[in-house]
Structure formats: C-alpha cells, structure tokens
Amino acid sequence: MHPRRSAQEVLLCDLCETVPLQSHCELCNINLCVNCVGKHLSDSSKDHNIVPFIKHIKSTPNNPKCPKHANKHCEMFCEKCDVPVCSTCVTSGKHKGHDISDVLEKLSAKTESLQKDLEELESRIYPRYEEMASGVQTEKSELETNYGKLTTAADQQGEALHREVTAIVNQRKSDIQEMKNKHMAALDKNTDEITQRITELRKIIEDLKKILNTKDVSLTSTYKSRNGEFRQLPPEVRVTLPSLSPQKINTEKLREMFSSLSPLSINTEQGDTMKSAEAVSSPPVKPLLDEPRVTATIDTGYRPLYSVSCLSEDQVWTLGENKTMKLLNLQSKLLTSIQTKSGIPPRDIAVTRDGDLVYTDDSNNTVNLIKNKQIQTVITLQGWRPGYVCCTADNDLLVTMDSDDWKQSKVVRYSGSTEKQSIQFDDQGRPLYSSGGYYKHLSENKNLDICVADCNARAVVVVNQSGKLRFRYTGHPSNTKQSFNPRGITTDSQSHILTADINNNRIHILDQDGQFLRYIHCDKYYPCGLCVDIRDNLFVAEFDTAKVKKIQYL
Incomplete structure (x- = not known):
C-alpha cells in the first residue's frame, strides 16, 4: 500500500509523505504539513500562495486522483475514452491523438446535466411513480367494496332463484293436497253406498229368521227374495295414486339461469414513456381568433x-x-x-x-x-x-x-x-x-x-x-x-x-x-x-x- 494512503484515507504532506497535511500552495498545487511550509517557501524561484487546506478544498473542485499515476490528479478529460486523465496519461501512448478537454469544463457540463436529471427526477418522474403507487393503493382499498358488490349480487340472484323454487314446491304441494281430497271424497261416497246395503241386508236377514221361527203361512207366502239384487255387489272405487317423478337436475342449465360472471382479466400493459422535460416544453401560446x-x-x-x-x-x-x-x-x-x-x-x-x-x-x-x-x-x-x-x-x-x-x-x-x-x-x-x-x-x-x-x-x-x-x-x-x-x-x-x-x-x-x-x-x-x-x-x-x-x- 502507498505510504500516503490507508483505510481511513489520511491525507499526508506531498513533501515529507509522513505528516498529515494542513496547508496548500495554490500556485504550486501542492499539499504541505506545518513543518514543510517553511521549506516550500524557501524556494524563491517561484511565487507561492499558502492557504489552509480546508479553505482550498471548499473552493477547488475535487479532481480525482489518477488510478495509474499515484501522485497525480486528473486535470484533463479524454473525450474519446470518456475518462478523466492526468498530464502523464496524456503524454502516454494510450491517449495519444485523442481529443482532450479541461476537466473543469467537463465537470461543469456534467454538473449541469446532473442538475437537470435531478430536477426531472424530483419534479416529474418521482411524482408520477408516487401517483401510480397511490392509484394502486386506491384500487386495493376499493377491492373489498367492489368484490363485496359482486357477492351481494350473487346472494340476491340466489334468493330470487330460491323464491322461484319455493313457489314451485308450494304449488306442487297444493296440487297433491287437492288430489288427496278428491281421492278421499270418492272413498267416502263408496263407503256410504256399502254401509247402506249392509243395513238393508241386516234387516232382510232378521226378517227371514222371524218367518222361519213362526212358521206363519201368510208371511211365508208373501216373502219376496232380494238375493238376486244383492248378488250384484256395489261398484269398487279404484284410484291410481299419483306419482312425483323428479327430473335429474341439469347443473349446466341451472348455471345458465344464474347470472354469468365474466372472467377476471389481469393485463400488464407496457407503461407509458414519459417525454423528457425538453420534449414537453409548452409550444408558443396561440390564442383563438374572434373571427376565423x-x-x-x-x-x-x-x-x-x-x-x-x-x-x-x-x-x-x-x-x-x-x-x-x-x-x-x-x-x-x-x-x-x-x-x-x-x-x-x-x-x-x-x-x-x-x-x-x-x-x-x-x-x-x-x-x-x-x-x-x-x-x-x-x-x-x-x-x-x-x-x-x-x-x-x-x-x-x-x-x-x-x-x-x-x-x-x-x-x-x-x-x-x-x-x-x-x-x-x-x-x-x-x-x-x-x-x-x-x-x-x-x-x-x-x-x-x-x-x-x-x-x-x-x-x-x-x-x-x-x-x-x-x-x-x-x-x-x-x-x-x-x-x-x-x-x-x-x-x-x-x-x-x-x-x-x-x-x-x-x-x-x-x-x-x-x-x-x-x-x-x-x-x-x-x-x-x-x-x-x-x-x-x-x-x-x-x-x-x-x-x-x-x-x-x-
């Protein structure tokens, strides 16, 4: 590792390379410790302007140190390679014949570009992303309500179908009860006819027994037999019970009767491309003429x-x-x-x-x-x-x-x-x-x-x-x-x-x-x-x- 560098990047004097620097000579562009200031000023062949290093770094752009030449700062910029370079780099073969510009001018142009990027990010792009995020959150917050409406609509449709089914079942029950009443009335009428015949038969049997017991010639001679009449039995009522033949439930038709649900469509569309600030600059305002x-x-x-x-x-x-x-x-x-x-x-x-x-x-x-x-x-x-x-x-x-x-x-x-x-x-x-x-x-x-x-x-x-x-x-x-x-x-x-x-x-x-x-x-x-x-x-x-x-x- 270079003796002037450490993990904490302690800046040392350019002359002695052992003591932390405190001053800077702006004319010679050299950093000095307190002990080396006098030595540097003793060189009367040059003009010197010693300032505190902290004042120097506040007023001077931070030229990067050259990665290839440790004791050099990059004061120039190679346009072809698009990198800062030091004077030694320029004179070397790699950048020979390349367009070289002043690093401070390049810094100024780059800084202006960075400033424009920052302004666009802060004023236009970032707010649009926030707006989109807010829109998604709003949609998410409305999700329960919207799907709740769909569920309510399904319940209402189900209730309507239940009412229709209940009405049909009640009608069937009413029809069954009416058939039952008719069946019972027919049996009651048949019972009345048979009961009346039974009563008549009992009277005839009793009268015959009396005639046979008294051996009365007069009664015997006047008896008229009705057996032939009663041999013809009363009509029998035969009723075929109605049956209920349940149809197999067609689930598909039942679903068709129910309101249809359109499929969920989730499409990820390509996002809009925002125009640059220059592209959206307002055109000159042209007011409408009163009379075209x-x-x-x-x-x-x-x-x-x-x-x-x-x-x-x-x-x-x-x-x-x-x-x-x-x-x-x-x-x-x-x-x-x-x-x-x-x-x-x-x-x-x-x-x-x-x-x-x-x-x-x-x-x-x-x-x-x-x-x-x-x-x-x-x-x-x-x-x-x-x-x-x-x-x-x-x-x-x-x-x-x-x-x-x-x-x-x-x-x-x-x-x-x-x-x-x-x-x-x-x-x-x-x-x-x-x-x-x-x-x-x-x-x-x-x-x-x-x-x-x-x-x-x-x-x-x-x-x-x-x-x-x-x-x-x-x-x-x-x-x-x-x-x-x-x-x-x-x-x-x-x-x-x-x-x-x-x-x-x-x-x-x-x-x-x-x-x-x-x-x-x-x-x-x-x-x-x-x-x-x-x-x-x-x-x-x-x-x-x-x-x-x-x-x-x-």
Missing part, C-alpha cells in the same frame, strides 16, 4: 368530397367518390393523382411523417402505402374492415375498424405491418365505440390522446395513450337545430381538438380535456374532412361543394 378567416379555396372537382390530408402548407391530398386520390395546390392545380389497386374508392387517406400517402380499402380489407407512386399493401385484415387512418408522432398508424358482421369496432395501432395495440373496451368491459357505424374519423393529439369522432354514437371519444377512456364529448347545449353529428376530426399544436359537425354546419373547438371553447361556422356546405398543417392552418373538406377551404383560426 378563409385564406384559400381549392376546387377539387369531386362530387361529393370526403377527406383532406395536408402534405405541406400549400399542398393537400384529397379523396372523393371515385378511385382516384388527388394532390392539389392552393390554386386548385392537380400535381399528382393515384388510383387504388382495387379500382374501388378508398375509405380514408392520411400523410405519414415521411410525406408518403396511406389509404384504407375496405373492399379488400387492406391498408396501403404509396411511396414514389408505387402502392405497397402493408396490412391485410382477416374478419375486420379497415375504416379511417391517421399517422402518430412516432410514425405509427392508427386505424379504426369494424368486424365483418358490423357488431364490433376498435382502434388498432400498427408499426409498419406489426400490430402494437388494440383499443376496444373500457375498464368495465364495455365497448368504447359504437358498432355498425360507418364513420369513425380519428386523430392523435399532442398529449398522445387518441380522439375518435364516432358519428353513430354522436360523440367524440377520447382515450389516453394506453387506451383508457378520458372523456366523451356529445356536443354543446347550443345544438338546438339538429343533434351533434361528428365527422372529421383533427388536433393542433395547442392540443385543441377540432371536429366537424356536419348536421349543424360548424366545427367545434375543444381543449384537450373536452371543454368546449367555440365554433367555426361553415355556412351550409356540410364540413366533412379536417386536417391541420404545421402552422396550425385548418383545411376543411366541404361535402356538398367539393371544395377545400384553408382557414386561419389562431
């Missing part, structure tokens, strides 16, 4: 027009009632047109982050990507029909779809051709989206919420990134003419949600929590498809006029 204004009108030539998707500030893809998708500029000039593979009009279109066009085709249940005018089928569905599509911030695709029998609907997230997420039910197992509805436009908000304009349900359904329901917006109370009928939907840099109310010819603007902010009125041209460009200009596809209007509303 139309800045351009594009005539698409369709009849009618269904959808619009922005490629840039002055170029939009459009979709109408034919197999051709058109790219137009603000002057209505046709730049490009693409026909679907199937020759059938697509269901919806969207532009990816790379500027490629995506379209859904429910005639052959495919999602297709157009790159360099070449159509690639990226998704083929079985048992489901693709509906509307949007591209996310991560360049994933979100697709609404309906089952072939139109009884189920869901939103599915794809990365390329790979399914990453399926969103169909809420926490209670109820469908999030209406079944059988044709129109379900969707958009991802800046906070990563997924917003669906469910026309059939007459609601905007918003779930978070994990697919948990946040809220439903069913229109504003001022909707007095016709009911809320959302079609197109889009979001902007302010996390506003904009949805086209086609029945009432206006666009609803909501905040990210579903609070109504205001309308954009659209005359009487039935707004259908919506999209927003990178500068928050709104493009509205008008169903009837087949025009796209560019609107400034912020």
